[in-house]
Amino acid sequence: EIVLTQSPGTLSLSPGEGATLSCRASQSLNISYLAWYQQKPGQPPRLLVYGASRRATGIPDRFSGSGSGTDFTLTISRLEPEDFAVYYCQQFNNSWTFGQGTKVDIK
Amino acid sequence: EVQLVESGGGLVQPGGSLRLSCAASGFAFNSYWMHWARQAPGTGLVWVSRIDPDASKTWYADSVKGRFTISRDNAKNTLYLQMNALRVEDTAVYFCAREAYAQGQRWFDPWGQGTLVTVSS
Numbered sequence: 001e002i003v004l005t006q007s008p009g010t011l012s013l014s015p016g017e018g019a020t021l022s023c024r025a026s027q028s029l030n031i032s033y034l035a036w037y038q039q040k041p042g043q044p045p046r047l048l049v050y051g052a053s054r055r056a057t058g059i060p061d062r063f064s065g066s067g068s069g070t071d072f073t074l075t076i077s078r079l080e081p082e083d084f085a086v087y088y089c090q091q092f093n094n095s096w097t098f099g100q101g102t103k104v105d106i107k
Numbered sequence: 108e109v110q111l112v113e114s115g116g117g118l119v120q121p122g123g124s125l126r127l128s129c130a131a132s133g134f135a136f137n138s139y140w141m142h143w144a145r146q147a148p149g150t151g152l153v154w155v156s157r158i159d160p161d162a163s164k165t166w167y168a169d170s171v172k173g174r175f176t177i178s179r180d181n182a183k184n185t186l187y188l189q190m191n192a193l194r195v196e197d198t199a200v201y202f203c204a205r206e207a208y209a210q211g212q213r214w215f216d217p218w219g220q221g222t223l224v225t226v227s228s
Contacts, residue, residue, distance in 0.1 A: 033212070033213060047217075050214035090214075090215070092213045096157065098144075098154065101151045
């Protein structure tokens with residue numbers, strides 16, 4: 001089973017600052033099979049990025065994904081108030097595992 | 108509008124059974140792989156099960172294998188999860204999700220709102 005490890009566990013930032021979220025896989029992944037989601041309390045996950053770097057429909061361009069092999073990154077260029085949430089990466093290479101999540105909260 | 112709506116959650120005793128449903132609308136349900144995932148209170152997302160478009164093949168997480176059964180009725184645009192021999196650790200919000208695909212890439216979208224299953228005596 002491929003394990004995804006996200007870091008940091010929590011990121012405390014102010015609106016307007018940038019955020020860099022990491023997702024490390026225990027085995028090399030096909031970039032086509034790496035996605036990122038945002039989840040707010042009481043809501044289902046929302047797709048942000050698929051194929052490691054392709055923004056989903058309607059997602060603002062302040063969100064960007066990058067990476068290859070075992071190391072992937074979600075970058076939020078300037079945090080808006082609505083961006084404070086939990087972010088998960090997911091792989092489809094071997095089964096369908098999620099990382100444990102990174103919480104972005106207000107400093 | 109592409110939409111998934113879960114139902115069937117509730118309170119059940121350990122060892123009991125429950126069947127969840129996920130009603131799909133706004134897309135060709137019979138063309139997509141479908142999944143169940145769950146989220147225990149205050150924790151992260153965990154994949155549970157997958158079914159292929161014509162229900163000929165299914166996949167399960169080890170934690171539910173032999174106890175849960177995923178199925179679908181393409182005529183009714185509905186996905187199911189039959190949960191037997193429930194344990195306290197199965198307590199979670201259960202989400203259904205569509206596995207979308209394009210140009211070799213795959214992702215989950217949309218997700219349903221989720222239905223809460225509580226296993227407790």
